[in-house]
Ligand SMILES: CCCCC/C=C/C(=O)SCCNC(=O)CCNC(=O)[C@H](O)C(C)(C)COP(=O)(O)OP(=O)(O)OC[C@H]1O[C@@H](n2cnc3c(N)ncnc32)[C@H](O)[C@@H]1OP(=O)(O)O
């Protein structure tokens with residue numbers, strides 16, 4: 282299979298300059314990978330961003346790249362109440378990006394392990410949404426919940442995460458109906474070659490997943506960042522509630538079968 286060429290960072294930037302001028306966004310997991318790339322693009326498009334994550338030093342690195350329109354709060358979304366969101370009178374965009382899991386055969390996932398992954402990828406995110414609702418409603422704001430492609434088609438090795446990600450897709454749809462003042466989207470990448478995914482999977486396994494992806498390549502950080510910015514700026518409001526899989530078609534095939 283011939284791989285499609287990866288778009289350059291500049292080719293991914295299709296939104297006009299200033300598309301997010303004077304908007305205020307919160308991005309969880311802003312200290313690394315997708316969250317950092319999203320933050321930098323939102324700032325480039327004119328937004329002010331508050332980043333969240335556990336490790337202050339990673340957030341400080343993002344701050345050094347993003348400049349004066351970036352502030353951050355070092356906190357654990359699983360173990361600390363989301364007061365920082367409830368305190369915001371106005372919020373234009375919440376990017377629920379912090380997440381992750383461990384890869385294990387279903388039979389080896391304990392109740393605590395299952396709970397930890399459900400908590401991080403669904404329950405904690407639901408609490409953030411609840412806390413952000415008044416601020417978002419005040420601005421007719423938007424939410425982008427990051428998920429994982431193909432949760433509804435089954436992912437061996439990630440059964441806890443697939444369950445959580447299917448849950449966040451359902452939550453997104455349900456809230457889009459219940460909170461009409463807020464537009465919500467669920468964005469589901471397949472494989473994005475971040476350091477985070479590199480810690481989860483050895484390079485040869487990642488290469489195999491990418492090879493089996495119909496597009497023949499990973500999804501780039503810049504592509505994901507542009508999708509988040511586009512959903513966040515308002516041009517896609519008519520598709521509110523949708524699960525959008527930005528995965529090169531990997532969810533259509535058994536690209537991600539990670540454990541027996
Ligand atoms: C096609 C490509 C597919 C992959 C695409 C996805 C990519 C990404 O998501 S990129 C992000 C990559 N990074 C991560 O995913 C790391 C995120 N993980 C975590 O933050 C944590 O592991 C956690 C939140 C999932 C769990 O944290 P914590 O609550 O601190 O965990 P504990 O150490 O206290 O353990 C709780 C419970 O879970 C069991 N457990 C932990 N690791 C494993 C493992 N590898 N296998 C089996 N079980 C595991 C642990 O044993 C505990 O259970 P008990 O032993 O019953 O107490």
Ligand SMILES: NC(=O)C1=CN([C@@H]2O[C@H](COP(=O)(O)OP(=O)(O)OC[C@H]3O[C@@H](n4cnc5c(N)ncnc54)[C@H](OP(=O)(O)O)[C@@H]3O)[C@@H](O)[C@H]2O)C=CC1
Nearest residue numbers: 310313314315334335336357358379380381472473475477
């Ligand atoms: N990369 C990929 O191929 C894919 C990734 N995804 C999802 O996209 C999102 C970002 O992934 P990626 O950038 O690759 O991975 P990273 O591991 O780089 O990003 C995860 C981020 O979330 C933060 N985070 C994790 N747990 C918590 C917590 N309890 N409280 C606050 N912040 C937390 C981490 O910061 P810190 O550790 O400092 O808290 C980190 O910045 C995740 O939800 C991931 O599952 C989905 C599909 C594919």
